Amino acid sequence: MRAYTEAVERLAEVKGFRPEKRPLLEEAFDFLTSSSKPFLILNAPTGYGKTLLSFALALHSLNDASLFDRVIHVLPMRSIIEDIQRTAEEAFGFSRTKMMGSSGEFMHLFPLNVTTADTFTWDLLKLNTKKKHSVKAGKEFGYDYLTQASILTSLVIFDEAHFLLEDESLATAFDTVVDFLTSQGVPVAVMTATLPRGHVKFFERYAMKNGYDFKVLSPDEDDPFVRRELEKDITIEFGKGDPLSFVEPGKRNAVIVNTVERAVELYNRAISDTRFGFERERVILIHGRMTPSHKRSIITRLQRLKNEDFLLIGTQAVEAGVDFSADVMITDRAPINSLLQRFGRLARHAGDEAGKAMVMEDAPVGPYQPEKVEGTLTRIKERDIHPRVPSTYEELVTEVHGPQASSVKKLVNQMLKGKLLQLMSDPSKRASHVLGEVERLVAKGTPIMRGFLVPLSVGSEVVLVSPKKLFELHSLGLVKVRGVVSELQELGDAYLVARAIALGDDVEVIYTGDYDGERGIV
Structure with a gap:
């Protein structure tokens, strides 16, 4: 030890x-x-x-x-x-x-x-x-x-x-x-x-x-962490309408929503309307379409305010990897695993005594499966859960995501798995063989891994965007593409760029717009 x-x-x-x-x-x-x-x-x-x-x-x-x-x-x-x-x-x-x-x-x-x-x-x-x-x-x-x-x-x-x-x-x-x-x-x-x-x-x-x-x-109720967390008063409530109407001035607030566009819209209103009760420097926006240095500066700002009142507005990017503690959290509805990650930022640190979560029942579900979102809300209303005591929510997680291993197996493409497993395990399949097979699969439109995200060069840094967002930015004249295609005539061209990058082709995608030092790429 x-x-x-x-x-x-x-x-x-x-x-x-x-x-x-x-x-x-x-x-x-x-x-x-x-x-x-x-x-x-x-x-x-x-x-x-x-x-x-x-x-x-x-x-x-x-x-x-x-x-x-x-x-x-x-x-x-x-x-x-x-x-x-x-x-x-x-x-x-x-x-x-x-x-x-x-x-x-x-x-x-x-x-x-x-x-x-x-x-x-x-x-x-x-x-x-x-x-x-x-x-x-x-x-x-x-x-x-x-x-x-x-x-x-x-x-x-x-x-x-x-x-x-x-x-x-x-x-x-x-x-x-x-x-x-x-x-x-x-x-x-x-x-x-x-x-x-x-x-x-x-x-x-x-x-x-x-x-x-x-x-x-898994920790039991004798674990020092669990004992400490059980002493905290954490409540979960449900609301409808404008998330900003549930913000409590004088406290540490976090508003977590399911899309970047929704986060930016709320941020713009929060900094322009004094009714919300926060000075501009205490209103913070964070999402996935920001450069790494921009996000680091925001996190540093947030950490300086850790014991003072603030209003953080963010997306799923806040669910993990951003260490902060809030007294009040207003969140869009989402599946139970995402909600638990968000709730995990409530009264997070030692010395915090209470936290309140407000789940917006009428919020857009964003990228999530509607049935899992609805199943989560229905079940969460029926029982008393504590977001940092696993014994209180384990059964709910299983009910939403499935009790059987087949819940994972049904997502697996067995034909693709067989090819990938052979490439991994066969010592005669060297990098050149793997590359040839991967190129054939990609040419057929087979998604081997996550959606072919595009690294967008912003100065000396990189921001990952989806092909759909790449096409949107290009249509607005905010992006240049070098290699494969220079003009994106349709969404399929953006996917072509993304696939080429995934395979290591000599492709450069450059953000030519003015990067917003507050809002990132929006």
């Missing part, structure tokens, strides 16, 4: 908090460093400090590499990666990020490697898309075997795994990844705050098939 203790001390020093005992994390650390073939599910609420486990395990690997040489921390969203990387650099100085738009090229050779699910899958497929031209020209293989080997000798941690299992565009790739990793005996840990029984069964099936020590850990 020496590495665990050292990790706690370093984080406490950098973050400025008094360490609180976390029996669940200690048990998880002990299991992952003592079992010869561990598969762990850590089901702990938001704010529990699950990321500490990755830091502690990375420190452990520096002194004892008998079970794993390093840690790879896989996340579904870039926004969370930026927060973890910042903390890792400040406290330990031994991590590296790898994701679309990052400039560095490397294998997973650092004690702690933080990456997105998409990039991790490409690496497991032995394809470094940045080396695509050299691979296609037959000049090199782009680290193919070496990159995959650096994964197979690591401990892999999937953080916020529910995002990967519930996203139809990611489900097939993620199922393939879990199948392959467990067939190779790679130590695996899954961390999430919201895991229905169907997802547990999904992981357990692969663990049992390949002879793992399988364990599920």
Whole structure:
């Protein structure tokens, strides 16, 4: 446990908090460093400090590499990666990020490697898309075997795994990844705050098939964290109409909505109408179409106001990766897992005593499945849940997302999975073979991974946008495209650009408009 203790001390020093005992994390650390073939599910609420486990395990690997040489921390969203990387650099100085738009090229050779699910899958497929031209020209293989080997000798941690299992565009790739990793005996840990029984069964099936020590850990009511949280008065109410009408001046407020457009509209009204009771510098907007440096400056601003009144208006980008505590949260309706992530920002810190959530029943559902949204609202009204005490909401999560492993399996394209699994596992399939097969699949319009997002260059930084948003911005004369096509005549052209970028083609997409230092790309 020496590495665990050292990790706690370093984080406490950098973050400025008094360490609180976390029996669940200690048990998880002990299991992952003592079992010869561990598969762990850590089901702990938001704010529990699950990321500490990755830091502690990375420190452990520096002194004892008998079970794993390093840690790879896989996340579904870039926004969370930026927060973890910042903390890792400040406290330990031994991590590296790898994701679309990052400039560095490397294998997973650092004690702690933080990456997105998409990039991790490409690496497991032995394809470094940045080396695509050299691979296609037959000049090199782009680290193919070496990159995959650096994964197979690591401990892999999937953080916020529910995002990967519930996203139809990611489900097939993620199922393939879990199948392959467990067939190779790679130590695996899954961390999430919201895991229905169907997802547990999904992981357990692969663990049992390949002879793992399988364990599920969740805090009980004797856990110090749970005892503290149960003392807080957190209420959940429902309302209709204008979200800003529920804001309470003099308190820390957060308004979380389902689209960027809705967030910007609310922000514009909040800063122009004195009736809402906030000085302009205390009204903060954050969403996914902002540059990394812009988001960092906003988070710094928010942290300076942590004990003062403010009005934060944001999108799903706030659900994870933005550490703040609110007294009042007004949120658009959403599925239970998203609501729990949002509620996790209520009275989040030690010393906070109460929090109130207001769910807008008539809000647009945005990108979510309407049946899951409606199922969530119906059930949440019928029971008393506490957003940071898993025993109060686990059954509700299962009811909304499905009790059987088949709830995941039905999202998986078995034909695509078979091809991806063969490319991963067949040693005769090198990077050039993988690239050829992937190009054929993409040419047919097969979505291998998440929706072919487009890295939009804004100065020296990158903002990821959807092909639909790219087409909209291009239609407004705010974007230039170099390579593949120069003019986007229809939405299909934007998808063509996105697919070419996903395959590593020499394509540049440049934002030519004036970047809004308050609102980002809107």
